[in-house]
Structure formats: C-alpha cells, structure tokens
Amino acid sequence: MKLEDYKDISARCSECNFCQAVCPVFISKGSENWLARNRLNLIREVLIEKTMEPSPRFTEILETCLLCTGCTQSCSSMVPVDEIIIAARSRMAEYAGGVSSMKKKLFSGVMKNSSAINLMVKAGAVAQKFGMAPGNLPQMSSKPFFSRRSGTLKPDGIAEARVAYYVGCGTNFFYPETGEAATDILLKMNTEVIIPEGLTCCGIPLLSEGDIEGAAEVFKKNIEILASIECDKILMECTSCIMMFMKKGPKLFAADDPVMEKVKAVNAKIENALTYIYQKKNPGINKKAPGNFTCHVPCHLNKSEKGAGTAEILRTLTGAEYRELDEPESCCGAGGAYYMKDKELSETIREIKLKDIRKREVSIVVTECPMCRYYISKGVPEMEVMHPLEFIKGSML
Amino acid sequence: MSSPGKDLRRLLSDRQVLDEKEDLMAYANDATFYLARRSPDAVAIPLSTEDVSKIIRYAFENKIPVVPRGAGSGLAGGCTPIHGGIVIDMKQMNSIVEINRKNMTAEVEGGVVLDRFNRELRKQKLFYPPDPQSMKVCTIGGNVATRAGGPRGVKYGTTERYVTGLEVVLPDGSVITPGGKVVKQSCGYDLTHLFTGSEGTLGVITKANLRLLPLPETSTTIIASCVSADQAAEIVSEIIAEGVVPAMLEFLIKLAVMGMNNHIKNPIPLSGDAYLLMEVDGGESQVEAEVRKIKSICNALGAADIIVVNDPADSRSYWEARSKLYPIMMSIFKRVITEDVTVPRNSIPELVRRVQAIGASLQIPIGLAGHAGDGNMHPTIMHTEISDAFAEKAEKAIEQIIKAGLELSGTISGEHGIGLHKNRFIEMEHGPVQIGLMKAIKGVIDPAGIMNPGKIWHEGGADK
Numbered sequence A: 001m002k003l004e005d006y007k008d009i010s011a012r013c014s015e016c017n018f019c020q021a022v023c024p025v026f027i028s029k030g031s032e033n034w035l036a037r038n039r040l041n042l043i044r045e046v047l048i049e050k051t052m053e054p055s056p057r058f059t060e061i062l063e064t065c066l067l068c069t070g071c072t073q074s075c076s077s078m079v080p081v082d083e084i085i086i087a088a089r090s091r092m093a094e095y096a097g098g099v100s101s102m103k104k105k106l107f108s109g110v111m112k113n114s115s116a117i118n119l120m121v122k123a124g125a126v127a128q129k130f131g132m133a134p135g136n137l138p139q140m141s142s143k144p145f146f147s148r149r150s151g152t153l154k155p156d157g158i159a160e161a162r163v164a165y166y167v168g169c170g171t172n173f174f175y176p177e178t179g180e181a182a183t184d185i186l187l188k189m190n191t192e193v194i195i196p197e198g199l200t201c202c203g204i205p206l207l208s209e210g211d212i213e214g215a216a217e218v219f220k221k222n223i224e225i226l227a228s229i230e231c232d233k234i235l236m237e238c239t240s241c242i243m244m245f246m247k248k249g250p251k252l253f254a255a256d257d258p259v260m261e262k263v264k265a266v267n268a269k270i271e272n273a274l275t276y277i278y279q280k281k282n283p284g285i286n287k288k289a290p291g292n293f294t295c296h297v298p299c300h301l302n303k304s305e306k307g308a309g310t311a312e313i314l315r316t317l318t319g320a321e322y323r324e325l326d327e328p329e330s331c332c333g334a335g336g337a338y339y340m341k342d343k344e345l346s347e348t349i350r351e352i353k354l355k356d357i358r359k360r361e362v363s364i365v366v367t368e369c370p371m372c373r374y375y376i377s378k379g380v381p382e383m384e385v386m387h388p389l390e391f392i393k394g395s396m397l
Numbered sequence B: 001m002s003s004p005g006k007d008l009r010r011l012l013s014d015r016q017v018l019d020e021k022e023d024l025m026a027y028a029n030d031a032t033f034y035l036a037r038r039s040p041d042a043v044a045i046p047l048s049t050e051d052v053s054k055i056i057r058y059a060f061e062n063k064i065p066v067v068p069r070g071a072g073s074g075l076a077g078g079c080t081p082i083h084g085g086i087v088i089d090m091k092q093m094n095s096i097v098e099i100n101r102k103n104m105t106a107e108v109e110g111g112v113v114l115d116r117f118n119r120e121l122r123k124q125k126l127f128y129p130p131d132p133q134s135m136k137v138c139t140i141g142g143n144v145a146t147r148a149g150g151p152r153g154v155k156y157g158t159t160e161r162y163v164t165g166l167e168v169v170l171p172d173g174s175v176i177t178p179g180g181k182v183v184k185q186s187c188g189y190d191l192t193h194l195f196t197g198s199e200g201t202l203g204v205i206t207k208a209n210l211r212l213l214p215l216p217e218t219s220t221t222i223i224a225s226c227v228s229a230d231q232a233a234e235i236v237s238e239i240i241a242e243g244v245v246p247a248m249l250e251f252l253i254k255l256a257v258m259g260m261n262n263h264i265k266n267p268i269p270l271s272g273d274a275y276l277l278m279e280v281d282g283g284e285s286q287v288e289a290e291v292r293k294i295k296s297i298c299n300a301l302g303a304a305d306i307i308v309v310n311d312p313a314d315s316r317s318y319w320e321a322r323s324k325l326y327p328i329m330m331s332i333f334k335r336v337i338t339e340d341v342t343v344p345r346n347s348i349p350e351l352v353r354r355v356q357a358i359g360a361s362l363q364i365p366i367g368l369a370g371h372a373g374d375g376n377m378h379p380t381i382m383h384t385e386i387s388d389a390f391a392e393k394a395e396k397a398i399e400q401i402i403k404a405g406l407e408l409s410g411t412i413s414g415e416h417g418i419g420l421h422k423n424r425f426i427e428m429e430h431g432p433v434q435i436g437l438m439k440a441i442k443g444v445i446d447p448a449g450i451m452n453p454g455k456i457w458h459e460g461g462a463d464k
C-alpha cells in the first residue's frame, strides 16, 4: 500500500497512549516523542499533509524503531503502525537518494541473492561501510545448513507425511544445528522432508529498510517455489519468517493480484515446526530434561496464530522445569539487525531483558528467533541460548 | 528573551529537556486530540522533587504556564498545554518509595504507572483497588489529580479514598506535604484532598501516600445478558438494593460487546441487547453466596442468559477487552467522545432511558458502557462521520446528557475530571457561589495563574 492509503487507517489511532506499555524505545528513552502516536502524527504532517519539513529529527524518530510490532499487536484500534513506518521509510528513501537509499540498494542486492553463501558477511561489510558497529554479527557457520542437508530427506521407515521445510537465513548461516534438530526429529517421526531449492531470504530485513519492492520480489519468488511443491505442510522454524509469510507479505499485493491464489494455498500449509512436531508426537517419547529453562518470546512470534505456548510445549515434551520471565514478551533489543545501527539504545533495551533472565537462575534460555538468540547470548555468556527444536531434540530421538 | 528550552537545559541536564518541534508535538494533547492540540514551548523531565521545584520556580519568575503531565491518557484535555509553556513530564519520577505492610500503606512518586504498582503489590498479596481502565499506562499522579476510578468503584471507591498524604510542589516552587502515612487525621483543613482532584491547577504532585488492602482471596466473573438496556439498568439497581456488593459491575451495550469479541478468544455469546459484566471477590464462601444471589436477581428480572465464567484466562480476557473498549470503538467509528455523568444508583434506569431518547431524537448513535455499579455510565457519542453537522449534533447531545445527569441529582464528571472538556458546564453543577470559592482558593495558591491555565474553568482561574 502507498503511504497515502494509510491516512484513514492511521486516523483510527485514538491517541489513548496505551503503546507506552509496550514500546521498547519509549520504555528505554522515557519520553513520548518516541511513541507510535507521535510517529503517526509526524508521518501525517511531514509526508502526507506536508505541513512540516522532513527534518533530521523527523528522520531520527522514523528510524529509531525496531519494528518489533509491539504497538501494532497490542493496538485495540488496529492501526498497523509498523507497516506505516515501513511505507514512510520507503518514501523517505525515494526523497533523499541519500544514505538511506544507498543502504537500501546494497542491502537488497545482498538479501535477494541468498545463494551467495556469505550473505551475512556481505551484510556485515555493508554495515561497516555505514558506520554501524562492525564485527557484531553471529559467527558464520563454517558449514551452512544447506551444504549439510539438501534435497529430499527420506525417513528410515515408511513415510507417514511429507513436508517442505523452509529454512530461515539464521538457521542456514549461523545456527545450522537448529535445522539439524528439525530434520532429525521429523525423520524420526517418519516424515519425509523436502528442502526446496532456490528459496531466498523471506524479505523481512528488506521491509524494515523500507525496500517494499525488494521484499515483494523475494516474497513472490518464495511463494512460487513453495506453491509448486507437493506436500502436506510447509514448516518454518523462524518466527520472523512466519510473520512475513502469514501477515506482511500478503499485504504487499493487491487482493486481485494473480499471485494471491498461490499465497493463500501456501499459507494454508504453513506451520510452526515446533507446533507441528508437538501435535504429531505428543508427548515426548523419553522425557530428558536438558536443564531448567526460561523462554524469551520473540516480538515477531504471532501470539494469536502460529505457535503460542512454546514454554508449555517444551515442558510437556521434556519434563524440564520452566521459570517464567516477568516480561517474557518484551523486546530483547536486537530488532533484527537494528542493534548494529544504534548500539546504545539496543543495549539499554537488552539490559532490561538480561536482568529479568539473570533473576531466573536457569541454565538455558530458549527463543525461536536467531537474532534474539545471538543478541541475548552475548549478554549472558554463562547461559546456553538455543532454539526450542534443539531443546527438545534429546527427548524426541 | 531567552527560550524556556535553553534556560531549562541550564537548570536541569540536556537529556531532561525537549524543545524540537518534532518532539513537542508528542505533548500537544492527551487522549482527546479532538478537543485541542497545541505543542508546548518545552518539555521538562524531572527526576526529583527538587527538579520540579527548579522548573516551577523558573516558570513562576518568568510567568510561563506550567502543565503537569503523567501518561497523557486523560479524557478531559487536562494536560493539553492550550497556552503553550512548559509541560512537566512526570514519568521518570517513577520509584515506589515504600510498601509498608505493617501499616498497609505505600508511598510512591507521581510518575509511577498504576499497573506496575499493582504488580509489585500482588507479589506481597496486597492490593490497591482504583482501576481506571488505562491502568497499563496511567500514572498515580494523574490518577490523584483526576480522582480516577474504574469498575471497582462500586465496592472499593475511587482514588481519593486511598490518598492519605501528598507531596506537592506549589506554583512558586515551594514544597508542602499535607497528610501523611496516618490513615486518619483530624487536623485543620484537609489540604490533601484539595490537591486530590485539582487537575494540575494548584501544583505538581510529586509523591502520594496511599492506603492498601489485602488481596482478595478469590474472585468470579459473571456475565448477564439482558434483553434490553432498560432491563440491564433495572438489574443493576436491584443488585445494589439487595445489598450485594460486586467488586465490579459494568454495563455494556451489545455493540460494545461485539467490538470486544474481536479481541477475545472465547467470545461472549450475543444473546441480548445489553450486558452486565460483573466480578465478585472475597473469601470462597462469600463469593459463592454472592454469585448465587446475583444469579437469582438476574433470573427474577428475566435476563436472557447468565454465564458464570470458570476459566480464569477467559475472565482475564473479558476484563482486558473491557479496558480497551475506547480504542476498540475507535476501530469502528470515526471518533468517539466519552461522557462521564454519574448519577445516584437508583437513577440509572432513568438515565439510560433519557440517553437513549437523546440519541433517538438527534439521530446519532450513543453508546452506553460504564461503571454502572457506581452510577458512572459513560454515555458515548459515536461519530459515524467527521463533519460540522455531526459535530453540532454531538455538542447538543453532550449538553442534553449533562443536563439529564444534573436533573437526576448527578455530577457531570465521576472520574475523568473537567479539564477543557467540560469547563463550560461546571458552573451548572456548582453554582456561582461555589465556583467563586474555588476561584478564590486558586487565586491564593496560584496568584500568577501559571498552573495549567484554562482548565476546570475558562482562562486560568483567579478572576483578574
């Protein structure tokens, strides 16, 4: 949607200010200028009504948002704040042709071409060029997931189900052990796993830079591939990818766009890998508690849809002791790659999370999102941080 | 003349002052943007009572308006800086100074968020009942300044009942501490309760001493689905008359429940035209007995359906959806203006009838969703369009509703305060003598008229 099309939707904001309860930027910085309400009002005045100039301060306020979607998810007036911010960033990039749009070009070149093995290395180089904190990326795995497993994986026994597995970039490049856990468990459950070729990044990182076209392009490419595969389910392990497929991607196309048929067909099959496993194999075969644990709920985990109740599932499957955080759903500060852009803010947000985590005195922190995983692990080196699939692996095999 | 932003930076620190226009815009209004918007000249963010004193002394010396602000969730335009000046954002003064179990009191700074306070209390099985539905964000300072209430008002009363003492920075920068930690006091005029409800027009509340209660042992939610708004109102009156005191007793028209249902996992069955959402709390046996009594009253008066909610998660989701009703209605209508008339509980059926008649005669939708248990009905003007014609009708409706409330021996505001929203009506309720007294008090405490000018009554307070 174009920015102008959001004008009426944005007017639904009742200015109740309830977003104060969830916005990590507001919670860290403490003043209302960083709130969704002000962002919406500024976007209207600067970019739609044009009664104000797009000043550096405006740009700063627009850029200082981790797109955690906390405000959107909790907004009772149902204003899609994150989408409006993305549309505004896109407009700003068009205007300026400055840093923002250069950054966009470089990033999208890298992201769209995920066959480039060193995707994140390149992204890191880009980050460095633009003065984002260098050397702050997860360790690239020497052997990414796709060079460990590919094609169609057949179980030893007779296949009872056939699933396609969309492997997130985080799993591919940084944490291939997540993908190994997923496939090991699925195979053990006599499930045939297809790892389709040619899939790319889901597009979320492009969207957050305001590259709507780029995101639409990769989304469409992924949909075409997934739609062509015969399978019962399409499994994903990254909550941001799921959000992109289920919520954000479909909105990039008009309802009557030919691709929407395929989007619907694909989305009807998408399932959070953990939930799928849990439902099929409930409860775990041999309860093997890997250690007491706590859960950080990634912002992009669509609470209402694909994959609520991770902690409960893990407890049931493994028998491990769960210690809930005071604020399991508060942002960890990573914001995808945002932490490279604004180190100070991200660290302030993270510190709130870390305090909460340390109080639990657990040995393991579980979280679905690879970026949350990395960023939290840097803050609590004494603990193990892992994906839920790795956590249950021992109990499922 | 130098600018307040620059001057304040010298008095405080760089981080405690905002004066770029993009930042100031965030402080131009509360939750009633349709009443007025105006950016302040600067925002000051105090970290201590001393900071507040410094800011106010500066404003006093330079005759600059000062507007205290909590979360800005007000529904009366109370913290909208209509004359510009300095907004004091209290949210960083957010420490819970003391929770005193043995005295059942707490001392908190003005910027403490209500929900956070209650979460801390719950850890010690304690409870601070006032529950304005904005609890996730609103501040104790804002609650005290408006005498905020909520569904629990029916059993537990509203904020003023819990305030035993305050620390207030006066409009010349000096600090007073009326009342204190004692739970009773008979010592001169009750200044504590003069500042309680003063809507930022007499000084800045930097600390509050509050009474606490033990957390009720258990609670149960009940939903009565009623065939008509009239019937629901009759049931409310009957419940009160029978001596049952629910902890919460909310009145909801069908449209409100329909909106809420979009945010609830197990939606409320839509079998009636009006609904009562209730909670009873206390000891196990008391709760059981009250549930029985309420059920039998509802049955006797012919309610369509009575649901006793057994799953605590469901109860929570109903109450949470209730707390978001105002923004939920904004996803359906173009604008929503909430009135705050409160009448004696026996007059609720009559108020309901009159409000419905007003809506019918002006041909605009007026919703009813309120804390019926304490007579606070929140008739809500729901704008189907933004136009002068509609605004004119809305104006008329508001005036007629307010008159109806007063005719029924009610008040024009039960909990939101007067602010800008109702300042043209306040004299209708209090008459010239009382207003004269109030203005005289204002004149003594704030002779320069710098504290939140233009609120409660037109232009500043003291007659000049």
Ligand SMILES: Cc1cc2nc3c(=O)[nH]c(=O)nc-3n(C[C@H](O)[C@H](O)[C@H](O)COP(=O)(O)OP(=O)(O)OC[C@H]3O[C@@H](n4cnc5c(N)ncnc54)[C@H](O)[C@@H]3O)c2cc1C
Binding pocket: A015, A016, A017, B030, B031, B067, B068, B069, B070, B071, B072, B073, B074, B075, B077, B078, B079, B090, B110, B111, B131, B132, B133, B134, B137, B138, B139, B140, B141, B142, B143, B144, B145, B146, B147, B148, B149, B150, B151, B199, B200, B201, B203, B204, B205, B206, B323, B324, B325, B326, B327, B415, B416, B419, B452
């Ligand atoms: C969706 C929604 C639901 C609501 N539900 C209820 C409800 O059920 N019951 C209810 O009573 N209200 C309700 N409100 C209104 C509002 O939340 C309350 O009035 C609340 O008490 C305001 O607190 P605040 O911190 O946001 O104050 P603000 O809006 O910032 O200020 C309110 C007034 O208090 C003054 N003030 C604030 N802090 C101080 C201070 N430290 N010292 C002196 N003066 C100060 C301001 O100048 C202003 O006049 C609701 C609002 C919304 C948006």
